[in-house]
Amino acid sequence: MPSQPENLNRTRQLERRLGDWMRTRLPFVVAELVMFILKQGWAAIFGAALLIGILISSRIWQDSWPVARYDALLAYALFLQVLFLLTGMESWREVRVILLFHLTGTIMEIFKVSAGSWAYPGEAIFKLWDVPLFSGFMYAAVGSYMARVIRLFDMKFAPYPPFWVTLLLAAAIYVNFFAHHFIWDSRLVLFAATVLLFARTRIWFAIGAQHYWMPLPVAAFLSSFFLWVAENIGTVTKTWLYSGQTSDQMVSFAKMGSWYLLLYVSFVTVTLVFRDALQSEPLQITQTHATSAQLQE
Template sequence: MTQHAPHTLTIERRLGDWMRARLPYALAEFVMFVLKQGWACLFGICLLAAILGTKAIWQPDWALYRYDALVGVALGLQVLFLALKLESWEEAKVIALFHLTGTAMELFKVQAGSWAYPEPGLLKLMGVPLFSGFMYAAVGSYMARVIRLFDMQFAPYPPFWTTVVLATAIYVNFFAHHFVPDIRYLLFAATLVMFLRTRIWFRVGANWYWMPLPLAAFFSSFFLWLAENIGTLTGTWLYAGQNPLEKVSFAKMGSWYLLLYVSFVTVTLVIRHALHRDAQRPVAPEASDKAAPQQDQEQQA
């Protein structure tokens, strides 16, 4: 069972009450939504801050390479998240799996010339710095945390085995399209066919809202595209033929959109309680807590 510090729940409740007393109700709900989203992607925010901060201060004559320092920062963040119980060990295991699958893809893509990491480092494997896997882990961390923070429920959800097949096909295509025809357009269509009816129910305060799952994936892919521009702007990694001052192609949003399904299906290995075959409204929070003892106590009361 995941136990979280009770003060985070108290802080969120007081903040929500304070804003609802001073802001129009709809605006207060939106601000709380944004703040909870920011709290959910804390790992990614910290990692991006480290990329920006090290780029601003690092000197080429320092004994420690910047890439190696980023490995230390990423490892420290992961240990801190577990120590503060911001992630459970069950979630950490799944995030570690996504870390490994992401690193495998990095190794292949760098060797294929899709992108490169131009700076030196001791902790590099076949041209890939070891911190790169943590960037994929940050996506998994966000998904696990956002589901808990918002009491998310997914309904109606397709048969689980079909989602595993889709995620596997997407992952394999990232490798296979270098040798055989790219089927990403078929995969885009498959995500819509399988998930267009699926609503993501989420709670802000005492109110439930919903969003189509593919739309949420599209919005998430856009913000990941923005984050990726930070990486290339700082020269941390660069696509083939890209100048650091050039923005990342919008086509990469499509890649992130598909990769999000791989990440989501991986995370659902430990949040199966949130998946519902019937098109039902969410259960009451109290009932949800009983059904899912790992429910995050950081959520809004």
């Protein structure tokens, strides 16, 4: 059974060979963009596999079958998680954080479904208060992506605000998802807080020997768009539906705002494990154009 470091080392060697091969055949900028997309796809493989399962099951599942679709999705998600562990694609350290995503996500699901924000119309044995247990894996997919993308891109976050402040912000965002049903919705204040707190924070990431950066709030916004796309896949397949929505209607763009905020909760949760990626001072990185052979010396 390959260990997680061995698996990561093989992945990096493959990336370097593939990158070198493309850079000899494509313009440098195009090759770097292709590598960026491929690495992003590899980081998001758990979520992509889960969405494929949702799409296929919605096409083939019959109400007369002895196993409910939601229960089959739960078994499929468990299989994916075990597979990731056995192949070394995720470590037990990361799985502990992903389990925390399960817990916080399932609690939110139970509350939101009971409040009428959305619903799961299908039947299932493994349901708690009308929430199928597989739904926790959708939050785990976000955690899996974040943990993998930090590793695969060797990400650094700098200059990073005081960690305790980010914990307070994440807690405030999470509480607001519940509290706004009863008191004033503070999401506009929270939007502003994310920008003010992380305005100077750059995400540094590596593609081969080259380093790039992106403002953290911009990365959160772009990620929220792709999660909005995933939301539409969930609703068009009738896996879940928002209040007053039919499966042929797009999810409101306002949900991008919800995901933007929830991504900060997810990110801070992942940093509980990846504290070494956080740098309090700005980074000064000297760019190189080393080949894979040089990198392996």
